[in-house]
Amino acid sequence: MELNEGKQERYFIVVRRSKNGLSRGSIGCADAETAAGDLIGMVYGGGGSAKSSGTVKKQDTYPLTRHQAQLLLFVSPASRRLELMCNVQLFSAICALAQDDLVVVKHKKDFQPCLVKNLIQIGKKDKPGVLQMLGFELDLVDTQHDILSKTTVPLPFFSAADIVQVAPSHLNTRQPLRDSVDLGLKRKAVSRINSMPALNSRNAKKGSIILNTDVSSTIQSLSHSSLEVGSMAEVISLNGLTVFGVIRWIGVPEGKRNCWAGLELDNEVTTCSDGTFGTKRYFTCEGNKALFVPLTNCKPDSRFLFIPNEIPKPLEPLSVTLLEDLNEDVPPVAEQDVLSHLIGRMRGIQGHFNSCYLDTTLFSLFTSSVAFNRMFSTSEDSEEGISNILRRDIVNRLRRTGFVPAESVMKFRERLGCKSFATEEKDPEEFITLLLKQVLHIEPLLKIRSCGDLAQGAYTHQIIVEKNQVRAVPSVQQLLEMSFVSSDLKFEEIPSCLIVQMPRFGKKFKMFPKIIPSTELDITDILHCSPRECFLCGHPAEYECVQCLMDHKLQPGKIKQYCITCNTQVHIHSSRKEHTPQKLTVPDHLPEDAPVQRQQMQLFAVLCINTSHYVSFVKYGPNPRSWIFFDSMADRCGDDNSGYNVPVIRSCPEVGDFLSQSEEEMSTADVSQSSEMVRRLLCDSYMCLYQRTE
Numbered sequence: 001m002e003l004n005e006g007k008q009e010r011y012f013i014v015v016r017r018s019k020n021g022l023s024r025g026s027i028g029c030a031d032a033e034t035a036a037g038d039l040i041g042m043v044y045g046g047g048g049s050a051k052s053s054g055t056v057k058k059q060d061t062y063p064l065t066r067h068q069a070q071l072l073l074f075v076s077p078a079s080r081r082l083e084l085m086c087n088v089q090l091f092s093a094i095c096a097l098a099q100d101d102l103v104v105v106k107h108k109k110d111f112q113p114c115l116v117k118n119l120i121q122i123g124k125k126d127k128p129g130v131l132q133m134l135g136f137e138l139d140l141v142d143t144q145h146d147i148l149s150k151t152t153v154p155l156p157f158f159s160a161a162d163i164v165q166v167a168p169s170h171l172n173t174r175q176p177l178r179d180s181v182d183l184g185l186k187r188k189a190v191s192r193i194n195s196m197p198a199l200n201s202r203n204a205k206k207g208s209i210i211l212n213t214d215v216s217s218t219i220q221s222l223s224h225s226s227l228e229v230g231s232m233a234e235v236i237s238l239n240g241l242t243v244f245g246v247i248r249w250i251g252v253p254e255g256k257r258n259c260w261a262g263l264e265l266d267n268e269v270t271t272c273s274d275g276t277f278g279t280k281r282y283f284t285c286e287g288n289k290a291l292f293v294p295l296t297n298c299k300p301d302s303r304f305l306f307i308p309n310e311i312p313k314p315l316e317p318l319s320v321t322l323l324e325d326l327n328e329d330v331p332p333v334a335e336q337d338v339l340s341h342l343i344g345r346m347r348g349i350q351g352h353f354n355s356c357y358l359d360t361t362l363f364s365l366f367t368s369s370v371a372f373n374r375m376f377s378t379s380e381d382s383e384e385g386i387s388n389i390l391r392r393d394i395v396n397r398l399r400r401t402g403f404v405p406a407e408s409v410m411k412f413r414e415r416l417g418c419k420s421f422a423t424e425e426k427d428p429e430e431f432i433t434l435l436l437k438q439v440l441h442i443e444p445l446l447k448i449r450s451c452g453d454l455a456q457g458a459y460t461h462q463i464i465v466e467k468n469q470v471r472a473v474p475s476v477q478q479l480l481e482m483s484f485v486s487s488d489l490k491f492e493e494i495p496s497c498l499i500v501q502m503p504r505f506g507k508k509f510k511m512f513p514k515i516i517p518s519t520e521l522d523i524t525d526i527l528h529c530s531p532r533e534c535f536l537c538g539h540p541a542e543y544e545c546v547q548c549l550m551d552h553k554l555q556p557g558k559i560k561q562y563c564i565t566c567n568t569q570v571h572i573h574s575s576r577k578e579h580t581p582q583k584l585t586v587p588d589h590l591p592e593d594a595p596v597q598r599q600q601m602q603l604f605a606v607l608c609i610n611t612s613h614y615v616s617f618v619k620y621g622p623n624p625r626s627w628i629f630f631d632s633m634a635d636r637c638g639d640d641n642s643g644y645n646v647p648v649i650r651s652c653p654e655v656g657d658f659l660s661q662s663e664e665e666m667s668t669a670d671v672s673q674s675s676e677m678v679r680r681l682l683c684d685s686y687m688c689l690y691q692r693t694e
């Protein structure tokens with residue numbers, strides 16, 4: 001074996017789990033390369049000291065500069081290093097940070113604007129086999145008062161992965177930080193360069209420093225630059241509450257001198273108008289929703305956190321080569337990480353060219369649920385086959401990085417086998433059936449027995465009811481039961497996943513103005529050959545009566561099954577004499593007094609439609625408030641031809657609060673007083689997705 005001896009140190013990061021056990025994200029330094037393409041060198045452990053030496057396949061690594069290696073080494077756990085690298089633009093901006101650049105960091109669960117003060121070397125110096133880590137020393141910026149807060153407790157050193165945004169620098173003096181290599185001290189040895197004089201001029205105000213005007217204006221421009229008509233913005237109102245809305249108008253109103261914005265708020269506020277200000281109309285919206293304020297009072301909607309508008313093209317091919325580990329299924333983002341990992345602009349699946357039916361369906365199916373992961377293990381596709389494209393480029397990427405670019409979705413769309421799916425608007429149910437049946441060859445999710453005949457397979461269930469069969473504001477539970485009973489249907493077995501289509505016709509007409517999406521669906525009484533309780537006394541039921549269903553004395557709308565005794569008694573009554581109760585098929589040898597086990601399924605996503613555009617709500621964990629809202633085309637950057645869509649994920653715990661109420665409260669709630677999210681969930685639902693819980 002011949003070695004290519006090279007004096008130059010070559011740093012790398014491991015992007016694929018290697019045969020000899022190096023985990024993804026490990027950082028190392030190679031000092032030689034074999035003819036066979038193996039790198040010989042060592043890998044750094046915690047603290048930057050050499051942990052192990054050996055060989056690693058070059059194709060399992062990605063090259064780094066020394067500076068990148070030092071920055072990434074301070075990031076832990078190692079898996080976060082790869083995540084950061086996937087965000088190509090952000091990472092290169094972090095590598096180029098200079099003193100006094102403005103950044104946003106995640107600190108104590110909050111997002112904080114900060115100024116870069118120093119780059120800090122951490123680790124022992126001048127010791128062979130040690131690579132010093134690099135961290136950032138930052139100063140907090142108080143955006144309310146344009147001051148630098150000098151906290152009594154010094155801030156910790158931040159790693160590159162703590163930085164979530166880098167503001168474009170307009171400052172005059174940019175001193176590159178990376179020349180500041182200096183001494184090493186004891187345990188947490190640090191070295192730093194001196195702060196700039198401007199930042200040292202302490203103001204009389206205790207504990208704070210007045211920002212120089214350059215910094216102030218940078219913060220100002222960061223806050224306002226991206227605001228234009230159509231932007232989502234927030235305003236702190238006089239009573240201190242933050243209100244959210246869309247900017248509908250910008251200009252100088254009559255009688256004012258500076259630039260004002262007219263916002264259409266998400267919610268009504270009694271002092272607001274319908275688009276008039278003073279005596280003049282500037283735009284038109286619903287009453288009590290138009291708010292006029294100086295433009296400088298508006299900030300970009302903080303619910304879409306800190307991903308700058310001006311990202312040109314979000315991802316470059318680098319990430320594709322980094323993340324093509326095919327043999328693993330990335331688990332869904334953990335509940336406690338969703339808010340930091342998924343919320344914001346440029347999150348989720350990026351929409352493109354009529355793709356919302358598809359983005360929304362994929363997001364709903366895969367963000368939090370693993371019910372469909374089995375489709376990957378059963379498919380025997382080639383590496384570039386469609387199921388692998390779906391798994392690697394969409395599902396794994398969505399869960400690992402929180403963002404799937406439109407290109408990946410387009411590549412997938414083009415492989416769907418039917419040309420119209422790549423270009424035209426479709427319905428989610430069409431797509432689901434095509435995906436599961438013809439592309440992934442999965443057996444039907446539902447086996448439904450009709451009128452006692454043999455069971456038929458289906459992938460979704462379309463609710464079919466008469467309007468007068470259910471309440472004015474029905475729940476999915478009622479709708480499903482009624483749909484099954486009135487058509488004499490039964491589930492042959494408990495489905496692993498149940499996709500229910502709401503009663504609507506086409507895109508416009510909906511049968512019910514509001515539907516309550518039941519968070520738990522009890523299918524015990526619509527299961528074939530399953531033990532059921534008598535509707536009246538709770539003993540094992542042996543008869544079912546369809547005609548009793550709407551009996552106004554017996555809880556109209558509830559399914560009625562009776563034990564032998566109750567069946568006789570109920571049908572003695574003159575009004576029910578004509579009924580023809582059916583004998584139920586029940587399992588043999590049922591113990592008399594065993595309680596009937598309820599079969600329940602849990603809601604994990606709701607697809608909604610409004611004016612031909614699909615969006616979705618996803619429940620991302622067991623906490624009742626763990627709800628997010630996704631729109632693949634929430635905003636657009638640039639013009640129709642050269643621009644791109646901005647997908648947005650919002651947190652909406654209020655949806656969970658609403659759904660925690662009783663059905664009675666939900667059905668009588670005044671949606672005009674509810675948040676926009678609750679209104680959309682209640683009024684626009686198109687499809688509810690349930691999964692089995694163990």
Ligand SMILES: [Zn+2]
Nearest residue numbers: 534537563566
């Ligand atoms: Zn009974």
Ligand SMILES: [Zn+2]
Nearest residue numbers: 545547548579
């Ligand atoms: Zn009856």
